[in-house]
Amino acid sequence: xxxxxxxxxxxxxxxxxxxxILRATAELMVESGYAxxxxxxxxxxxxxxxxxxxxxxxxxxxxxFEAVFTxxxxxxxxxxGTLLGDLTALLQGLVDEFRAPAAAAALxxxxxxxxxxxxxxxRIRGDFLAPSKERLLVVFERAVLRGEIAGETPVDLVLDTxxxxxxxxxxxxxxxxxxxxxxxxxxxxxxGIEVR
Amino acid sequence: xxxxxxxxxxxxxxxxxxxxILRATAELMVESGYAxxxxxxxxxxxxxxxxxxxxxxxxxxxxxFEAVFTxxxxxxxxxxGTLLGDLTALLQGLVDEFRAPAAAAALxxxxxxxxxxxxxxxRIRGDFLAPSKERLLVVFERAVLRGEIAGETPVDLVLDTxxxxxxxxxxxxxxxxxxxxxxxxxxxxxxGIEVR
Numbered sequence: 456x457x458x459x460x461x462x463x464x465x466x467x468x469x470x471x472x473x474x475x476i477l478r479a480t481a482e483l484m485v486e487s488g489y490a491x492x493x494x495x496x497x498x499x500x501x502x503x504x505x506x507x508x509x510x511x512x513x514x515x516x517x518x519x520f521e522a523v524f525t526x527x528x529x530x531x532x533x534x535x536g537t538l539l540g541d542l543t544a545l546l547q548g549l550v551d552e553f554r555a556p557a558a559a560a561a562l563x564x565x566x567x568x569x570x571x572x573x574x575x576x577x578r579i580r581g582d583f584l585a586p587s588k589e590r591l592l593v594v595f596e597r598a599v600l601r602g603e604i605a606g607e608t609p610v611d612l613v614l615d616t617x618x619x620x621x622x623x624x625x626x627x628x629x630x631x632x633x634x635x636x637x638x639x640x641x642x643x644x645x646x647g648i649e650v651r
Numbered sequence: 652x653x654x655x656x657x658x659x660x661x662x663x664x665x666x667x668x669x670x671x672i673l674r675a676t677a678e679l680m681v682e683s684g685y686a687x688x689x690x691x692x693x694x695x696x697x698x699x700x701x702x703x704x705x706x707x708x709x710x711x712x713x714x715x716f717e718a719v720f721t722x723x724x725x726x727x728x729x730x731x732g733t734l735l736g737d738l739t740a741l742l743q744g745l746v747d748e749f750r751a752p753a754a755a756a757a758l759x760x761x762x763x764x765x766x767x768x769x770x771x772x773x774r775i776r777g778d779f780l781a782p783s784k785e786r787l788l789v790v791f792e793r794a795v796l797r798g799e800i801a802g803e804t805p806v807d808l809v810l811d812t813x814x815x816x817x818x819x820x821x822x823x824x825x826x827x828x829x830x831x832x833x834x835x836x837x838x839x840x841x842x843g844i845e846v847r
Contacts, residue, residue: 490767563766569823570759576825612816612835619819620812627765627818628780628811629772639808647843 475501476508480522484557489519489564516568516575520583523557528586538598539645545594546617546637553625554632562626580611588614605650613644671697672704676718680753685715685760712764712771716779719753724782734794734845739837741790742813746833749821758822776807784810804844812840 479500483492494515498505512518533544552558569575580588591614598604620640624632675696679688690711694701708714729740748754765772787810794800816836821828 563762563772566823567759567763567766570762573825576823579824609835612820612832612839615820615824616812616816616836616839619815619817620808621815622823623815623818624811627762627772628775629769630776636808639805640812643808643812643843644839645843647839647841 472501472503472507473511476503476511476518477522480518481557484519484523484560489561492519494518516565516572517582519561519565523555523561524552524583525586526552526555528590532590532593534597538594538601538603538649539641541594541597542617542645543638543641545590546621546641547634549617549621550632550634550637553621559625559629559631562622563629566622566626584614584618587618591617603650604648608648613648616644668697668699668703669707672699672707672714673718676714677753680715680719680756685757688715690714712761712768713778715757715761719751719757720748720779721782722748722751724786728786728789730793734790734797734799735837735841737790737793738813738841739834741786742817742833742837745813745817746821746828749817750827754822780810780814783814787813799846800844801846809840809844 476497479497480492483496483500487496492515494505494508497518498508501508508518512521527548530548533541533548535541535544553562569579588610591610595604595608595610599606599608617640621632624630624636672693675693676688679692679696683692688711690701690704693714694704697704704714708717723744726744729737729744731737731740749758765775784806787806791800791804791806795802795804813836817828820826820832
């Protein structure tokens with residue numbers, strides 16, 4: 456089943472195709488792994504044409520990242536009442552996302568593709584990390600209002616530290632993070648940036 | 652010039668060969684990149700036989716990692732008198748290491764090899780991170796004696812956090828860290844784990 460309509464910028468994208476493509480990608484990560492999964496294989500599994508995929512995503516890294524690592528982006532940022540609680544919830548969400556089989560299967564190859572492509576690397580902050588940064592900014596704004604942290608707390612540094620710790624632990628070392636890891640890391644970072 | 656003596660477990664390894672091999676590897680990373688550098692090319696550059704190399708390292712990833720990412724392991728752990736000072740020095744060393752041309756050249760290929768080989772990944776904590784962990788343990792022991800941190804401070808978590816943050820910020824996102832980045836991250840982590 457291929458998408459035979461002529462491409463048009465104005466025509467609304469079919470959300471069902473979008474979901475089918477993301478679901479197919481996640482399935483193939485688990486079944487075949489990152490390196491062995493091609494755009495063609497995803498298209499076949501999702502029942503769309505390859506052009507349907509390329510119209511939405513520039514390439515495999517972008518597609519896999521969205522299919523596997525943005526599952527919490529639709530969820531509102533946590534609002535537990537304290538910075539420690541919010542950071543713990545954010546990190547727990549990250550850890551849960553990384554523990555999913557599709558994520559564990561995809562991360563090493565995704566990291567390798569990022570490292571090999573300067574163009575992709577240049578877009579990491581903008582395209583890939585922007586939603587996570589937005590969520591962290593909301594958490595920080597509340598913490599500033601509560602007097603927990605100073606207004607000039609370095610968001611990018613904290614984001615890199617949190618994402619880096621999880622990426623490194625799961626993607627490189629390949630260990631399944633224990634549930635306590637999120638709470639522990641959140642406690643260290645919260646205490647590290649709190650001013651009161 | 653090949654090493655013609657028969658291999659023997661008991662015979663001491665020649666430190667000059669060891670250094671020559673590591674130096675040749677780092678040079679070839681910059682000149683030819685990871686993928687294009689073979690053990691044979693390293694052997695030729697270092698003036699040793701390939702067997703001399705294989706006697707010391709199981710393969711290319713292990714050799715490249717040691718040549719490029721352990722340059723600070725021979726240096727004694729920092730002893731500035733405070734945990735903050737020691738962590739800052741450790742982090743600055745890490746940042747300098749990741750910024751070196753050989754590291755930038757080697758990282759993508761090294762990540763790709765890690766991604767493709769679960770066996771290699773399983774050995775990261777033991778073979779690759781052990782020296783860094785030793786250095787951090789010495790720093791922690793001094794901090795415990797000074798009453799700065801508790802004895803049960805989680806070393807692996809802090810190691811992952813520091814290495815992960817630098818790996819992510821410098822190695823992946825590829826940003827040139829400002830001089831203050833190491834100091835800032837050290838301050839957050841030190842404050843995060845200090846008990847007094």
